[in-house]
Amino acid sequence: MSKEVVSSPLAQRKERTAKVTDVPHSSWAKARERLAWILVAPSLLVVFIVALYPLAQSFHLSFTNQSLASNDAWRYVGFAQFEYLFDNEAFRRAIRNTVVFTVSSVVIETILGMAIALIINSNFQGRGMVRTAILIPWAIPTVVSSRLWEYMYQDNYGVINDLLVNRLPQLVDWIPGIGSSLASIFPAENIAFIARPSTALPAIVAVDVWKTTPFMALLLLAGLQIIPGDIYEASTVDGANKWQQFWQMTLPMLRPALLVALIFRTLDAFRVFDVVFVMKGVSVDTITLAIYARNALVDGDRLGRTSAVSVFIFACIGLLVFVYTRLVRVEEV
Amino acid sequence: MNEKDTNRVTAKLIRDFTRGHLTRREMLQKAVTAGISAAAVTSLASVSARRSYAQDATPAPDPSAGNTIVVPQGLRTDLSGQSIRAVLADSTSADGPFLEAALAKFGEATGITVEFIRGETSATDRLQAYRQEWAAESADTDVFQIDVIWPGVVAEHAIDLSESLAELATQQLEALIANNTIDGALVGMPWFTDAGLFYYRTDLLEKYALPVPATWAELATSAQTIQDGERAASPNFAGFLWQGNVYEGLTCNGLEWQVSNGGGNIVEPDGTVSVNNEQAIASFDRARTWVNTISPEGVTTYQEPDCQTIWVAGNAAFCRQWPGMYSASQDSDAIAGKVAVAPLPMGGGDGARNAATLGGWQMMVSRYSEKQDAALEFVKYMCSPEVQRSFMLERSHAATVPALYEDAEVQEASPFFASLGPVFQGGAVARPSSVTGALYPEVSSIYFTELNQVLTGSKSGADAAAAMESQITELIEGDDL
Numbered sequence: 001m002s003k004e005v006v007s008s009p010l011a012q013r014k015e016r017t018a019k020v021t022d023v024p025h026s027s028w029a030k031a032r033e034r035l036a037w038i039l040v041a042p043s044l045l046v047v048f049i050v051a052l053y054p055l056a057q058s059f060h061l062s063f064t065n066q067s068l069a070s071n072d073a074w075r076y077v078g079f080a081q082f083e084y085l086f087d088n089e090a091f092r093r094a095i096r097n098t099v100v101f102t103v104s105s106v107v108i109e110t111i112l113g114m115a116i117a118l119i120i121n122s123n124f125q126g127r128g129m130v131r132t133a134i135l136i137p138w139a140i141p142t143v144v145s146s147r148l149w150e151y152m153y154q155d156n157y158g159v160i161n162d163l164l165v166n167r168l169p170q171l172v173d174w175i176p177g178i179g180s181s182l183a184s185i186f187p188a189e190n191i192a193f194i195a196r197p198s199t200a201l202p203a204i205v206a207v208d209v210w211k212t213t214p215f216m217a218l219l220l221l222a223g224l225q226i227i228p229g230d231i232y233e234a235s236t237v238d239g240a241n242k243w244q245q246f247w248q249m250t251l252p253m254l255r256p257a258l259l260v261a262l263i264f265r266t267l268d269a270f271r272v273f274d275v276v277f278v279m280k281g282v283s284v285d286t287i288t289l290a291i292y293a294r295n296a297l298v299d300g301d302r303l304g305r306t307s308a309v310s311v312f313i314f315a316c317i318g319l320l321v322f323v324y325t326r327l328v329r330v331e332e333v
Numbered sequence: 334m335n336e337k338d339t340n341r342v343t344a345k346l347i348r349d350f351t352r353g354h355l356t357r358r359e360m361l362q363k364a365v366t367a368g369i370s371a372a373a374v375t376s377l378a379s380v381s382a383r384r385s386y387a388q389d390a391t392p393a394p395d396p397s398a399g400n401t402i403v404v405p406q407g408l409r410t411d412l413s414g415q416s417i418r419a420v421l422a423d424s425t426s427a428d429g430p431f432l433e434a435a436l437a438k439f440g441e442a443t444g445i446t447v448e449f450i451r452g453e454t455s456a457t458d459r460l461q462a463y464r465q466e467w468a469a470e471s472a473d474t475d476v477f478q479i480d481v482i483w484p485g486v487v488a489e490h491a492i493d494l495s496e497s498l499a500e501l502a503t504q505q506l507e508a509l510i511a512n513n514t515i516d517g518a519l520v521g522m523p524w525f526t527d528a529g530l531f532y533y534r535t536d537l538l539e540k541y542a543l544p545v546p547a548t549w550a551e552l553a554t555s556a557q558t559i560q561d562g563e564r565a566a567s568p569n570f571a572g573f574l575w576q577g578n579v580y581e582g583l584t585c586n587g588l589e590w591q592v593s594n595g596g597g598n599i600v601e602p603d604g605t606v607s608v609n610n611e612q613a614i615a616s617f618d619r620a621r622t623w624v625n626t627i628s629p630e631g632v633t634t635y636q637e638p639d640c641q642t643i644w645v646a647g648n649a650a651f652c653r654q655w656p657g658m659y660s661a662s663q664d665s666d667a668i669a670g671k672v673a674v675a676p677l678p679m680g681g682g683d684g685a686r687n688a689a690t691l692g693g694w695q696m697m698v699s700r701y702s703e704k705q706d707a708a709l710e711f712v713k714y715m716c717s718p719e720v721q722r723s724f725m726l727e728r729s730h731a732a733t734v735p736a737l738y739e740d741a742e743v744q745e746a747s748p749f750f751a752s753l754g755p756v757f758q759g760g761a762v763a764r765p766s767s768v769t770g771a772l773y774p775e776v777s778s779i780y781f782t783e784l785n786q787v788l789t790g791s792k793s794g795a796d797a798a799a800a801m802e803s804q805i806t807e808l809i810e811g812d813d814l
Contacts, residue, residue, distance in 0.1 A: 155631035156569050192631035283579040299774040
């Protein structure tokens with residue numbers, strides 16, 4: 001029955017469109033069409049100049065050995081740039097790090113963002129203030145906040161080490177009984193979070209989570225606010241508990257907003273450059289695809305190779321978008 | 334006190350104050366004790382506000398800037414009336430007043446007008462800007478200030494100075510002239526230099542009755558002794574600081590380690606790759622043992638500012654740094670007067686020596702300049718021993734003419750310069766930028782990426798050296814991708 005309700009206006013619209021196109025090519029229709037093209041032309045031109053042309057140029061360059069600064073002769077090298085990349089240890093590390101960074105940061109941000117969105121969607125005093133305040137990490141330029149976190153992680157004078165090694169153990173030591181055993185959980189010596197290969201990437205993921213969770217929360221909050229309140233009242237009357245309400249009502253109705261947020265965040269995370277570059281530079285422990293591309297261009301002056309990396313990033317993102325949009329369509333059917 | 338007296342006292346107070354004989358607080362106190370009216374005090378306060386504002390906003394033009402400059406003999410005067418443009422400093426450099434004075438003296442002596450341009454602060458950005466100008470074969474700028482690792486990159490855009498400035502070249506540090514010579518052409522004239530120095534705390538060596546370490550082994554034991562002793566009072570005290578981050582600075586440190594151990598120059602002047610040998614590997618593995626023992630665990634992420642922050646707070650016994658940290662040390666309450674420098678320690682085995690990686694700046698004349706003769710005279714003047722000597726006395730820029738370190742006045746002006754002489758003469762070593770040319774940034778990138786993995790314990794010294802060798806060889810022998 002619901003299907004009918006949905007499809008009938010759609011069918012009506014289709015009929016209307018058909019009628020318009022059925023009209024024999026009157027001069028009025030032609031003029032209208034011409035006007036439409038004229039109006040769209042500037043946008044198409046802009047899209048062509050800023051998106052399609054550079055994209056085509058990147059594809060073209062990735063099959064050459066051009067350099068940026070010198071005007072030396074260049075030639076087509078076929079797939080040699082791609083072969084070089086997949087043979088290269090640093091590039092494989094870059095793929096691995098980028099995937100680890102993307103998956104872990106997006107999963108954590110989604111869970112935390114959801115929790116925060118649910119909390120600030122409920123009614124409490126000072127809700128407006130809190131909503132504004134959580135956006136602060138998102139508003140600070142990434143280079144600035146990355147530098148701040150780098151100082152906080154620092155092993156010699158960083159505040160995190162000071163808390164972990166000196167302050168917190170003293171604090172919990174006061175708790176009678178379990179105090180001293182609780183204090184022994186904390187590390188005895190300063191940890192160089194950024195320097196250690198095993199902690200560097202998690203430390204950077206943590207910074208990204210701190211920065212981007214508010215964005216996630218905001219997108220999800222927007223989704224939550226269009227869910228009508230009366231269905232919750234109805235389900236409460238029917239005896240549904242909060243847990244059932246979340247899984248059976250909130251989450252399904254939030255799905256469109258969730259998918260938009262996921263697409264945004266995944267694509268952003270996949271192209272990550274600033275937070276990693278500021279905190280760890282070009283180290284192989286944390287090198288990402290975007291940093292690899294930067295090295296090929298700035299150190300190596302190799303336009304062809306850089307373009308090949310860009311084409312690879314483009315292909316991966318294209319694949320991700322395809323997968324996500326398929327997911328959306330499956331849900332709609 | 335009548336009005337006339339008040340005015341007289343007020344005028345004197347203002348005069349003393351503006352000449353710096355009185356502080357603002359003293360001035361206002363004296364004004365009050367002299368019974369000057371509230372209105373007068375207010376006007377005094379506004380004077381003082383103006384003065385401190387002036388101090389903050391613009392450094393007072395120092396009338397004495399450049400007054401030690403002696404104009405060298407034998408400059409051409411037949412080019413009078415020409416004017417050239419030269420990039421001489423970065424946008425934040427405080428050398429401006431000195432340079433302006435030097436240019437004025439040059440103008441008086443030769444009649445050539447020089448317009449002084451400031452370049453980008455970041456060296457990478459600066460090179461990009463230069464490259465754009467050269468790609469357009471622009472004649473706008475005649476003289477460029479170039480970094481010590483750029484000669485190979487800039488060679489095709491520079492004129493050969495080896496004949497026109499032959500005499501000046503013989504007075505310069507040999508390692509720097511070699512560094513600036515590309516395919517037989519002298520593309521840059523050394524102007525001032527930097528070199529890796531070993532900073533130590535005189536008070537701590539005295540306290541623990543230790544000599545200045547002469548070898549890396551000695552350094553390790555001394556650093557451990559001092560660190561163990563000092564940690565009782567300051568838990569984050571570090572024995573030895575250096576630059577281990579994944580960047581150009583690690584190439585400078587690593588080059589010092591391997592050269593001082595007789596382990597080769599990364600790429601030798603004839604183009605052979607020399608990193609994969611026992612002595613170089615031993616020097617990498619030795620540096621690995623410092624991490625988390627005598628050096629903080631985070632040293633593998635440190636650059637110069639990180640080291641300096643810890644050093645000036647008095648939290649380290651030894652530090653490898655450039656000459657610039659000396660003045661910062663003297664400005665620090667914690668360590669002023671307790672700091673001295675020496676050549677970096679040396680390793681063991683065949684060919685062990687002191688090694689200090691060279692930094693610093695050269696001057697180059699553009700091939701596209703239309704006033705090359707005037708530009709040459711200017712380079713000859715700026716890089717002359719006379720002007721370098723003043724630059725060292727007034728602005729603390731280390732000269733590239735070794736004889737200047739023997740100069741009595743220079744030694745008297747700062748014991749620091751007296752101790753620099755041996756560093757430059759005994760151990761100056763240039764990065765392999767001349768032989769690798771435009772490939773140098775990638776060679777360096779391979780080197781510091783692999784070396785950092787040794788330091789963090791991800792790779793053994795031997796594995797990293799083998800990887801460096803194969804990657805650098807592959808790069809030089811040329812894939813043209």
